[in-house]
Amino acid sequence: MQETLSIDASTGLLVGVRQVLSPHADERPQGVLPSLLVVHGISLPAGEFGGPWIDRLFCGNLGGNLGGNLTAGSNLTGGDNSQPDFSAIAGLRVSAHAVIRRGGEISQYVPFGARAWHAGESSYQGHAACNDYSIGIELEGTDLLAYTDAQYDSLAQLIRALCAAYPTLSTGHIVGHSDIAPGRKTDPGAVFDWPRLRAMLA
Numbered sequence: 060m061q062e063t064l065s066i067d068a069s070t071g072l073l074v075g076v077r078q079v080l081s082p083h084a085d086e087r088p089q090g091v092l093p094s095l096l097v098v099h100g101i102s103l104p105a106g107e108f109g110g111p112w113i114d115r116l117f118c119g120n121l122g123g124n125l126g127g128n129l130t131a132g133s134n135l136t137g138g139d140n141s142q143p144d145f146s147a148i149a150g151l152r153v154s155a156h157a158v159i160r161r162g163g164e165i166s167q168y169v170p171f172g173a174r175a176w177h178a179g180e181s182s183y184q185g186h187a188a189c190n191d192y193s194i195g196i197e198l199e200g201t202d203l204l205a206y207t208d209a210q211y212d213s214l215a216q217l218i219r220a221l222c223a224a225y226p227t228l229s230t231g232h233i234v235g236h237s238d239i240a241p242g243r244k245t246d247p248g249a250v251f252d253w254p255r256l257r258a259m260l261a
């Protein structure tokens with residue numbers, strides 16, 4: 060992890076950070092700037108970390124032709140090359156602006172000025188459709204396992220960089236996915252240490 064993260068305001072991209080640009084994104088509504096930060100948790104398959112699956116989900120090639128050693132008709136019974144069963148989610152068109160892996164490594168999928176498709180049906184302080192005006196950050200993890208020190212460090216750095224690049228953002232408007240889609244989403248889970256994040260940002 061580099062010392063200081065910075066964002067190129069003209070492109071909305073982090074400088075010097077791995078980028079895997081997702082087709083699951085579009086323009087924000089005319090004149091709308093990001094004003095909310097949404098923290099998520101994700102793992103693919105559930106409870107497993109590492110691997111190419113999050114990249115593939117966000118890029119729309121989780122199912123179907125995966126290339127590599129797999130071809131239609133391959134025998135998938137227990138071989139090392141078999142991929143997990145993602146049939147339930149393979150057709151989803153979702154993304155987030157960035158993912159922070161367990162080791163703290165950041166990947167960016169959508170420019171921050173654009174609209175990523177991370178929140179779904181959602182509402183914050185009476186304003187629906189949070190994707191329009193938010194930035195979505197995924198932490199690799201589950202609702203049940205503590206996030207890592209490296210992830211908190213990277214998240215705090217990323218939030219500082221975002222607030223510097225987009226004055227419409229503030230550390231007072233950071234929520235979990237579960238806060239804006241209650242009853243539908245539980246991430247980043249009760250294990251996420253909000254007091255710790257807020258102390259790091261103070």
Ligand SMILES: [Zn+2]
Nearest residue numbers: 099100236246
């Ligand atoms: Zn989420």
